[in-house]
Amino acid sequence: MINTPQFGGALKNEGFNFFSGVPCSYLKYFINYALNECDYVMAANEGDAAAICAGAYMGGRLPVFICQNSGLTNAVSPLTSLNYIFRIPLLGFVSLRGASGCPDEPQHELMGEITGGLLDLMKIKWDYLSGEETLWRKQLLNAAETVKSGETYFFVVKKNTFGEVKLKEKRRPAANLSKNILIGQTGAVCEDNKDETLYAARIEAIKTIAGRCGPETVLIAATGMTGRELYDLGDRVNNFYMVGSMGCAGSIGLGLALCRPERKIAVIDGDGALLMRMGSMATAGYYSPANMLHVLLDNRSHASTGGQFTVSPSVDFAAAAHSCGYKRSIAAENLEALAKYIEEWKRSPELTFIHLRISESIAAEAGRPAIKPFEVKERLMKFLSGGF
Secondary structure, eight states, rough: OOHHHHHHHHHHHEEEEEEOOOOOOGGGGHHHHHHHHHHEEEEHHHHHHHHHHHHHHHHHEEEEEOOOOOHHHHGGIIIIIIIIIHHHEEEEEEEEOOOTTTTOOGGGGHHHHHHHHHHHHHEEEEOOSSHHHHHHHHHHHHHHHHHTTOOOOOEEEEETOOOOOOOOOOOOOOGGGGEEEEEEEOOGGGHHHHHHGGSSHHHHHHHHHHHHHOOTEEEEEEEHHHHHHHHHTOTTTEEEEOOOOOOOOHHHHHHHHHHHHOOEEEEEEEHHHHHTTTTTHHHHHHHHHHHEEEEEESSSEGGGGGGGEOOOOOOOHHHHHHHTTSSSSEEEEEEHHHHHHHHHHHHOOOOOOEEEEESOOOTTTTTSSSOOOOHHHHHHHHTTTTTO
């Protein structure tokens, strides 16, 4: 059995001191150590955790991802279409529930059989973590070298691998929602009868966001037309154009904002994307980075896949953000209001959510970025380090 504080100390010596994940009883003592001694973001789900770690990596940290093997499937999207495509390495620990010869609950049976195979399919290097000190130290050095060279590496952890660590109480007090600011008219459903032509086009909204935020703010654009139209407006080193990993823009922004509090981070989200991972709003509200702005451009459709409808008309996004603990939550009526509230966030930073209803129109010139995803990541990291 591993002496968990020794293992955690060895991890910290290698530079790994930022964690995000979802708990598992097999990993509880390791998680307790991380919560006690490191920066740990408790994610709503495993996919969010992987995206938070990706944001932290771009912010200059070496992140650690933790999950139960049953939850590994929830992280397949970011692991394959974010980490792999953008070449964002990750050190991961996944438990082995349902291991052969180890009686467990029936829901773990299949994942116990396929955990290693699933990692292989995702082209992730991995090994079973040894409980013997001489071996785990060698394994850890190898894993650290792999991650620092730009590749993801996972440890599969069997039952009773980590020794006991008691959890220190670290819960934050519940948000006082009555003190949060909810501005503008809520109740998205009531706008259904408004003439579609009265709404601004997405590209005009993106132009307003980019113009008001300025070149000093990191802009994270959700996958699909949002990133493509931001690119068409003028490629900048402070832009991050997501591909794949739908719904993870807010979590990437959260990880980056927490690790680089001196930088302003603006997430440009879409309704279809945000609906996929609305739990990420609760995580953002809990950790509440003041330097993060979250703008939702809601056209009530999946624009890049043919315009199929989303279920956003039944959701009051501003009220949802307010309930999740965003310090300021706004339903903006038009581009002028959008510009005004962005300026207010810049003057008095606090975690802010702005919902703007937009039209379904698509910019005729919307193409795909010519710059490769990993190049986008590398120059953003250079920008954040002051290299531009």
